[in-house]
Amino acid sequence: MTEKLTLAVIYGSARQGRFCDTVASWLIRELSASSVFSLTIIDPVRLRTSRGVEKAIDPAEWMERKVAEADAFIVVTPEYNHGYPAALKELIDSVYEPWHAKPVAFVSYGGASGGIRAVEQLRQVFGELHTVTLRDGIAFPKAWSKFDAAGNLYKPDELRAPLFLMMDRLTWWARTLKSARKTTPYNEIAA
Template sequence: MKTPTRLAVIYGSTREGRICDRVVKWLVQELVRFPQFDVDVIDPRDFALPAGREMGHPEIDRLAGRLGMADAFIIVTPEYNHSFTAALKSIIDLFFEPWQGKPVAFVSYGGISGGLRAVEQLRLVFAELHAVTIRDSVSFAAPWDRLDAAGRLDNPSDALRALDRMIARLEWWTRALVAARSERPYSGIAA
């Protein structure tokens, strides 16, 4: 792409002591290798979101603006009880339009499954929101043993190969969908 596209990296956890901080640090450090993307890290803990769906609330509007500016997304999600977090579901469900006609990739983590069960459920949610999910993902089994507090990964070769493949596919879909949305806004399809 001639100009960098806006890639939003979204935290999927809000827990204290979350491993998500380490995984996002690793991801952001690696995304420097992909200058075609202008990265915006979105941490739900940086927003004072109301308990209900108060549309017009300034923090919801601020989050909507950040999501709306993104051309593509990477969701960094843990797996809790064979699914993704309530905090992530809440953020996804607040909005419809910012996700439409945009690609979504996943970096997941958890126990032995590496968070892949959470990703499979997220694919269903994003299909309903008219987003395109990237088949390739990066997953970490037992990341607490592999990532230090600075986001340095031991034995990174497999993760880097998976990331390179995922980013190549994310970039392809981003280009295709940016072009399609600029030709004809998705919100106008079948309206």
């Protein structure tokens, strides 16, 4: 049996009353039966609230460990004012080398654009971190009209094919890059 890969789902918003919880919960429900990935969550809200509760937690060390342990990432991001949220930028920028040679996929949401402008900006940021960003992703234009009050999609079948495609490609990249990192550590290539 093949060892499970670790997939980190990154919440992109820290706003009170955020819609990110609805979108991320849908994604996590869809991925929960995965035989390929074990899921872990990186949430700026959890990180901020844990600072005062657990004195032993260092946010930078916690983030570095979470990114280092992950084989792949899905960023669930809203689009705020044609960009991605500051809380997401803070999470991303708190770590450097652990991002290297790992794949990143996107699930975005927002108004008419569905968050695609935020994703395009994130591609530039993740490119600088030596990740591989996937072309295939999920976008929810007018996201609040796609889900019922319980967080269920009104038309779930419409997104299954794009989600499966994104996950198949993310799996391929995650396995390929994990194998490559084991063969030759990325930081040794240009050393």
